[in-house]
Amino acid sequence: MTPMNTARRTPLLTGLALVTAxxxxxxxxxGGGGGGGAGGGEPTDFTTAPTGELxxxxxxxxDDVGEARMEYAAxxxxxxxxxMDQTSFDAQKFTTRVAGGQVPDVVQMDRxxxxxxxxxxxxxxxxxxxxxxxxxxxxxxxxxxVDDVEWDDQLWAVPQxxxxxxxxxxxxxxxxxxxxxxxxxxxxxxxxxxAVAATYTAEGGTPTRLGFDPVATxxxxxxxxxxxxxxxxxxxxxxxDDPSNVxxxxxxxxxxxxxxxxxxxxxxxxxxxxxxxxxxxxTDQVAAQVNAQWYPNVLSPYIGQVxxxxxxxxxxxxxxFAVAGGSAFVVPAGAANPDAACAWMLALTELDAWEAxxxxxxxxxxxxxxxxxxxxxxxxxxxxxxxxxxxxxxxxPGFDQVIATYYDVLDYGRTYGASPAGQEITNALNNAVxxxxxxxxxxxxxxxxxxxxAERAYENVTAEG
Amino acid sequence: xTHVAPAVAGGPATTTGTAAPPRRRRRxxxxxxxxxxxxxxxxxxxxxxxxxxxxWSLYISFxxxxxxxxxxxxxxxxxxxxxxxxxxxxxxxxxxxxxxVLAVPLEIAFALFLAVLLDRVGKGAGFFRTxxxxxxxxxxxxxxxxxxxxxxxxxxxxxxxxxxxxxPAPQWLVDxxxxxxxxxxxSLWAVSGxxxxxxxxxxxxxxxxxxxxxxxxxxxWRLFRHITVPMIxxxxxxxxxxxxxxxxxxxxxxxxxxxxxxxxxxPDASLFYAIYLFQQAFRQFNFGFAAAxxxxxxxxxxxxxxxQVRFGNRFVYxxxxx
Numbered sequence: 001m002t003p004m005n006t007a008r009r010t011p012l013l014t015g016l017a018l019v020t021a022x023x024x025x026x027x028x029x030x031g032g033g034g035g036g037g038a039g040g041g042e043p044t045d046f047t048t049a050p051t052g053e054l055x056x057x058x059x060x061x062x063d064d065v066g067e068a069r070m071e072y073a074a075x076x077x078x079x080x081x082x083x084m085d086q087t088s089f090d091a092q093k094f095t096t097r098v099a100g101g102q103v104p105d106v107v108q109m110d111r112x113x114x115x116x117x118x119x120x121x122x123x124x125x126x127x128x129x130x131x132x133x134x135x136x137x138x139x140x141x142x143x144x145x146v147d148d149v150e151w152d153d154q155l156w157a158v159p160q161x162x163x164x165x166x167x168x169x170x171x172x173x174x175x176x177x178x179x180x181x182x183x184x185x186x187x188x189x190x191x192x193x194x195a196v197a198a199t200y201t202a203e204g205g206t207p208t209r210l211g212f213d214p215v216a217t218x219x220x221x222x223x224x225x226x227x228x229x230x231x232x233x234x235x236x237x238x239x240x241d242d243p244s245n246v247x248x249x250x251x252x253x254x255x256x257x258x259x260x261x262x263x264x265x266x267x268x269x270x271x272x273x274x275x276x277x278x279x280x281x282x283t284d285q286v287a288a289q290v291n292a293q294w295y296p297n298v299l300s301p302y303i304g305q306v307x308x309x310x311x312x313x314x315x316x317x318x319x320x321f322a323v324a325g326g327s328a329f330v331v332p333a334g335a336a337n338p339d340a341a342c343a344w345m346l347a348l349t350e351l352d353a354w355e356a357x358x359x360x361x362x363x364x365x366x367x368x369x370x371x372x373x374x375x376x377x378x379x380x381x382x383x384x385x386x387x388x389x390x391x392x393x394x395x396x397p398g399f400d401q402v403i404a405t406y407y408d409v410l411d412y413g414r415t416y417g418a419s420p421a422g423q424e425i426t427n428a429l430n431n432a433v434x435x436x437x438x439x440x441x442x443x444x445x446x447x448x449x450x451x452x453x454a455e456r457a458y459e460n461v462t463a464e465g
Numbered sequence: 466x467t468h469v470a471p472a473v474a475g476g477p478a479t480t481t482g483t484a485a486p487p488r489r490r491r492r493x494x495x496x497x498x499x500x501x502x503x504x505x506x507x508x509x510x511x512x513x514x515x516x517x518x519x520x521w522s523l524y525i526s527f528x529x530x531x532x533x534x535x536x537x538x539x540x541x542x543x544x545x546x547x548x549x550x551x552x553x554x555x556x557x558x559x560x561x562x563x564x565x566v567l568a569v570p571l572e573i574a575f576a577l578f579l580a581v582l583l584d585r586v587g588k589g590a591g592f593f594r595t596x597x598x599x600x601x602x603x604x605x606x607x608x609x610x611x612x613x614x615x616x617x618x619x620x621x622x623x624x625x626x627x628x629x630x631x632x633p634a635p636q637w638l639v640d641x642x643x644x645x646x647x648x649x650x651x652s653l654w655a656v657s658g659x660x661x662x663x664x665x666x667x668x669x670x671x672x673x674x675x676x677x678x679x680x681x682x683x684x685x686w687r688l689f690r691h692i693t694v695p696m697i698x699x700x701x702x703x704x705x706x707x708x709x710x711x712x713x714x715x716x717x718x719x720x721x722x723x724x725x726x727x728x729x730x731x732p733d734a735s736l737f738y739a740i741y742l743f744q745q746a747f748r749q750f751n752f753g754f755a756a757a758x759x760x761x762x763x764x765x766x767x768x769x770x771x772x773q774v775r776f777g778n779r780f781v782y783x784x785x786x787x
Contacts, residue, residue: 092747099532120750121533206619263636267618270638333533423748427731434732440641453553460751463529 046132050340051079057104058089065375068360073347080340094332098122103332105341111159111328112422115151115236119420119461123330125154129342140349145378147415149328151236157328158345162378163293164322164409165222165313168402172307173199173209173287184212184288186226187314189251193258199287200259207260207268213280213289215269216252216262216437217430221416222290224248224429226313226321231429236419238454240429241447247316249436249443262437274298281306292324293376293406300371300399308398310405312412320412326378354382362390373403376410383410424457526756537753544757554758556733557741558765560645564737565712568649572708573701576656580663581689594664601657609721612651613638623650638722641734648735651718659704666700667693698781706773713766714739738762 054077062070062084074082089109094117097103109117117123130137137146141159149157167184174181174195183195196211214223221231227248230239239245256262272280275298280286282305290313299306312320329345331338347353354377365372374391377383387407394400419425432450436443526544528537548554579597586593600608615622616637624634637647674692683691694701716739723735738758746755 092743095532095747095750099535116748121531263618263639266639267636268620270613271617271620421749431731431733438639438641456551457749460745460749460754 044128044338046129046342047339048133048343049079050077050337050343052081052337052340054080054082054106054337054340054344055085055104056082056106056108056341056344057085058087058108059084060086060088062086064360064364065357068356069348069353072353072356073344076347077340077344080337080344082344094122098332098334101334103334103336105331105335105337106345107330107332108327109330110423111145111148111157111325112416112426114149114157114328114330115418115420115422116461117330118151118154118156121333123156123332124335124338125156126158126331126342127155129331129338129346130155133343133346135346140381141378142380142410142413144323144413144415145326148325148418151418151420157330158349159326159328159378160349161326161376162324162410162413163326163376164324164406164413165219165290165292166310166322166402166405166409167212167288167313168281168291168295168299169288169309169311170281170284170286170307171309171398173284175307177287179287181309181311184311185314185318186251187316187318189254193254195288196255196258202260202264205260205264207264209284210259210265210268210286211288212255212259213265213269213286214252214255215290216256216265217433219290220249220252220429220433221426222313222321222323223252225323225414225416226315227251228316230417231425232417232419232422236417236421236458238419238421238425238428238451238458240425240432240454241444241451245447246443249433249447252433253437253443256437261439262434277302281308293373296371296373296399296402296406300373300394303371303394303396303399308402310402312405312409320409321414322409322412323414323416325416349377349379351379351381351385354379355385358382358386358390361386371399374407376406380410383407419458420461421454421458424461425454428454428457522756522759525753526760528753530752532750532752540753544753545761547754548757548761553733553736553741557736557738560734560736561713561715561738564645564648564715565709567645568652568712568715569705569708571649572652572656572659573704575653576659576704577663577701579656579660580667581693583660583664584667594661597660598657600654603655605717606721608651608654609718612647612654613722616647616650639732641732644723644732644734648715648718648722651722652715659708662700662704663697666697670696695782699783702773702777702781705777706770709769709773710766713762713769716740716743 059066059070070082070084074080085104089107091113094107094109107123114123118125137155142162145159145162146155149155149159167186169181169184171181174184177195177198179195179198183191185191192212199209199211200207201209216223224245225231225248229245229248230242231245233239253262256265259265268285269280272285273283274280279299279302280289281299282302296308299308313322315321329341329348331341331345335341354375358375361375362372364370371394372390372392375383375386377386391403394403416422416426428450431453432443432446435441435449436446440446441449525537527539527541529540530537583590583594583597616624618624618634618636618639621637623637627634635643635646637643637650670693674696675688678688678692715737719735719737720740720743723731724740739762742755742758742762745751745758
């Protein structure tokens with residue numbers, strides 16, 4: 001052992017503690033020295049003939065649809081030199097870039113973040129952008145999509161995509177159990193629970209098939225809002241402890257308790273090979289499951305191995321109901337070229353861009369022999385165009401009915417509600433649902449705890465200073 | 466031996482008052498300058514990126530910091546009072562303490578066990594050392610993905626094994642009672658850095674001590690208890706302190722298992738202090754409060770370390786002291 005005397009060793013170890021603890025402290029320093037900040041981009045009138053350079057970030061998911069739209073938008077902005085950063089959006093990275101004054105001109109992010117960044121003054125309002133280009137947001141996009149990005153009477157983003165949820169049925173299982181599609185009706189809990197009991201199977205207390213996977217935490221907002229609840233008030237303040245929220249969580253508890261309890265359902269569904277050859281529909285691990293619109297794309301290669309139909313998620317009033325998030329483009333405060341940013345974002349979401357995307361997707365499907373399930377863009381006109389022109393019969397009536405169901409529920413879309421604490425409200429709700437379904441608290445207690453957490457987050461984000 | 470430091474500082478050259486010859490003194494000065502130059506990148510980095518950031522975080526812990534404008538509004542001790550008012554701070558601190566108390570002894574024991582095994586391997590020692598060290602080289606994201614599957618309560622390999630033995634199979638990632646043990650399991654997987662330090666310490670234990678004790682009739686346990694442990698007590702002490710500090714700062718494993726997907730739920734049992742600090746800073750932009758949280762953690766880590774140093778020194782064998 002290396003000789004070392006005690007007197008020298010103690011400060012050495014203390015120094016070690018100091019340095020490692022300092023790493024934690026250093027990590028929470030937002031900028032250093034102050035003064036950074038985004039704040040001060042020059043006011044602009046969002047000219048329709050932009051020039052110069054445009055930098056965009058968080059375009060990590062550019063598939064054939066994305067690339068076709070970008071190509072189209074680049075053609076419209078011939079005098080703009082566009083550079084793309086295709087790494088994914090990261091809240092810490094964005095914050096750091098803003099603090100350092102090194103912001104891109106356009107960022108793609110989840111719509112739930114938009115009011116949060118707006119409340120902090122980290123992104124620019126875009127009403128003038130829409131106006132300069134003569135675009136009426138309510139005409140280009142679904143109302144409920146616009147609602148996601150409207151806060152404090154201003155528009156803060158250009159939205160894209162709205163992929164609603166519905167219930168995909170595994171008819172090989174449901175028909176074997178003598179069930180009809182109509183029995184998976186979320187507005188009729190007793191009937192639904194009978195269907196769950198008829199299709200759920202287990203061995204030694206561990207599920208081998210779920211009768212109905214409600215995706216309790218991933219779709220908690222759908223269940224609560226669908227059953228008549230409300231997550232926020234008109235200002236975006238959380239209302240998780242509103243008594244109307246109890247019904248949705250209680251129905252979730254009944255569904256999971258009927259299948260061995262939340263822990264069993266969660267563990268079983270976590271083990272699904274969701275994107276693989278042994279997915280839950282191929283292997284009959286579910287009779288029914290709530291899925292967003294993109295999931296039929298995943299299942300389309302398995303036609304012949306799966307037997308599918310779909311029914312809408314129904315609200316407490318018995319009407320179809322859908323709520324979904326999606327992504328949006330924003331312009332950070334302090335962006336160097338907001339004119340080009342505005343023009344580019346709007347070009348990416350205009351009808352011709354979606355038409356180019358539809359063509360690209362059709363070409364891809366023709367090449368790979370896959371099924372075109374359509375595009376769910378956030379724009380009603382674009383959705384209609386793509387459906388009419390490129391969504392054709394697949395030869396599998398069940399799969400065609402699945403695609404049609406998702407198009408049908410678009411008419412019943414809703415917004416989660418824009419709130420500066422949107423993401424924290426979602427998290428708090430998810431935690432409350434988990435707590436209640438595990439039986440660690442009553443539904444009312446769990447929602448009350450969630451309200452405290454969400455309220456605190458709301459106060460933090462909206463505090464002056 | 467000549468005392469060098471005072472000469473470098475320009476004070477009396479030696480304790481006897483005899484000055485070093487001028488040529489030697491110049492050489493020592495040059496050596497000192499060279500030494501300072503060699504360490505200057507680290508010193509500059511520390512001052513700018515660590516000490517500077519620390520001072521800044523101390524300052525903003527007494528303010529409300531607006532990221533968009535860079536403006537700070539003094540709020541006095543409000544952020545520190547908030548530490549007491551926010552129940553999730555207590556939850557996060559409790560989870561972190563629980564984890565540290567559970568993880569550190571198990572990590573020490575497991576790392577020592579592996580090191581003893583490796584110390585005894587003759588043929589293929591290099592191969593086994595490499596294999597045992599591989600988990601340390603695995604990216605945390607990959608490890609978390611693997612453990613997400615291993616710990617699945619329904620079909621995970623660990624529960625399948627437990628069921629095959631007729632043992633209860635916990636819901637590791639869902640049941641709040643089992644969430645922290647599941648993260649401890651993941652920490653044990655990456656314990657090979659600690660193991661290497663133990664292995665180095667074991668290799669330095671004089672073999673003749675074992676030979677003499679064996680001649681006196683000592684069995685394997687007594688050899689381990691009365692020779693190995695005292696002789697590597699310095700390494701045990703060092704690893705305990707390092708692992709304790711790391712345990713208080715646990716972030717990546719819990720974040721990757723429970724908090725990465727913001728659309729899903731993460732039970733409160735997985736809310737560790739550093740995760741809550743991160744959320745406050747980068748999701749709620751509550752930088753002043755996050756800085757106050759960081760300073761509270763700093764004080765706690767310092768106190769725990771001081772206690773460990775004072776208490777641990779009584780049980781550590783230092784060869785140089787003898």
